[in-house]
Amino acid sequence: MSELKNDLYLRALLRQPTERTPIWMMRQAGRYLPEYREVRAQAGDFMALCKNAELACEVTLQPLRRFKLDAAILFSDILTIPDAMGLGLYFETGEGPKFERPLRDVAAIEQLGIPDPEQELRYVMDAVRTIRRELNGQVPLIGFSGSPWTLATYMVEGGSTKNFSEVKKLMFSEPQAMHLLLDKLADSVISYLNAQIAAGAQAVMIFDTWGGVLSPRDYREFSLKYMHKIVAGLTREADGRQVPVTLFTKNGGAWLPAMAETGCDALGVDWTMDLGTARQLVQDKVALQGNMDPSVLYAPPARIEEEVATILASYGHGHGHVFNLGHGIHPGVDPEHALAFIEAVHKLSPAYHQ
């Protein structure tokens, strides 16, 4: 493996000194980039793009050619595990992800197996290997997975949902069946992320997109518990370097202290909490990633720079901050505005690391 030329992201996640705040953007390989839309059209549907290692590598690298980003993230989908379990993932235009065979009863949950990452999910590992090779040590590669709770919401609902009625019906009426499902998913995520690490991922992130729709008690029982199990089961070293683990529960600001107790290295923070408040809550026990509202990228560059300044000041002096958006970049954003955002972090953050 070639030597890592820029390890700012890894150092920040481990709260080691850095000369400036590293930055990457969730969904940085995405529809806001015309070069992405071109490859996407060439690939056909979204999953075809994920399943083609060369094309997945190409779109992963595209934002790095435009912007001074400090990490690459594997181009894939959070629902690859349920797909590998046999639920039949597909995408309808403008409708988000759907499953041909959603989970609807306990029997179906009992029959689910744990996918073998080098078999049913080999296309993901091939993408990781290809990207890692092509990155050639430029920046670290982030692997990722959905959280068990978040995967379960899509599996039981059969797709995106507004009210989470079906998954909560299962959770409140048959909690044991729900726990069986979540435990199988946690085991699958452990094996999946460890395979990504073996294939070359230098950090991993767990996206708990829907943990924020739970009550504090239900969050601890049905989401956090399984992320905790995952963190405990992950390989934490590769190539003689630590592999940092980041957890991100959207709308989970109130639970940051509990999340920090899982043994993870960093927490993602959305924009509904000031980063300074978040830092106080976790008392520098973990690093923090975030947290600009992605919609600020619709504003003129001067307004974007102002927001970057506010967020840097909110986190304050010292290490352990990875700049990011609080959620994925929106498809309608002008790439020039993303550039202004990234440049503002490069320009303004060194003052906080002296």
Next chain:
Amino acid sequence: MSELKNDLYLRALLRQPTERTPIWMMRQAGRYLPEYREVRAQAGDFMALCKNAELACEVTLQPLRRFKLDAAILFSDILTIPDAMGLGLYFETGEGPKFERPLRDVAAIEQLGIPDPEQELRYVMDAVRTIRRELNGQVPLIGFSGSPWTLATYMVEGGSTKNFSEVKKLMFSEPQAMHLLLDKLADSVISYLNAQIAAGAQAVMIFDTWGGVLSPRDYREFSLKYMHKIVAGLTREADGRQVPVTLFTKNGGAWLPAMAETGCDALGVDWTMDLGTARQLVQDKVALQGNMDPSVLYAPPARIEEEVATILASYGHGHGHVFNLGHGIHPGVDPEHALAFIEAVHKLSPAYHQ
């Protein structure tokens, strides 16, 4: 006006002693009731039902015939004000509310007028008068409005939205235009709610459904500020009784202390924060309404009663709690489960008021 026979709800909102915890349910007049679906089918579309005072009164009273509820809430929509401003509200089946003429530029905002509640919104006042007469003092009648920020999201987006891209584009790019819109909406809400109070509403509630998608700074500047203005402008007494004001920002748990400073009497709390935590945050300065996850109503009655017990214990002893769901009741809920919920509050709450 006939004398009020059950004023538990009003007393609890003013943190006066009550012998048990009062209860009502957001969207208690709704699709989960077969008798509602019948009247709805008879009326034709949703707005036709809102605009017919007799039918709006009928569906308002339906849940009170089935359940021992401590308040009635005006049957109407939160988007009546934008409709009265000329945006053309309509409902597409399964798609939620839409506007024929969404706001798309500063010129359109400048042209907006403040609706006269006894003219363009007379159908709402007629419904209030009819319901108040038919209630005959059984329980108090709650009037309501959407918050300026929440109304603005629908007006600018033209309907429901996932990313709030258009309204945030306006907010971040043309903050002055946004403030002009929000100020006109605040004036409209003041005049609308004062007219509801004059027509017979005995308490009012402001629904800030989408305040939770903002950052703390943006929430204070674009949502809370205008709710504050509204609270200051409301008539606070009618029929020799105080008219309590409740503010509810969904996903706004972190902002309860700031909301309590507006001069309102009570705050709605969703299920993403324990009620005991919320009570600590507001230090009994205001009453609290909430906060069961509406999806718990999918569970068997024993599980529902268990959740009621947990929430009552979380709030603890003392007055100032109005039991409710943390959001509207879902259309798929079995009315027998709603009954179990309401009976559990009647059975378990007196112990907390001794």
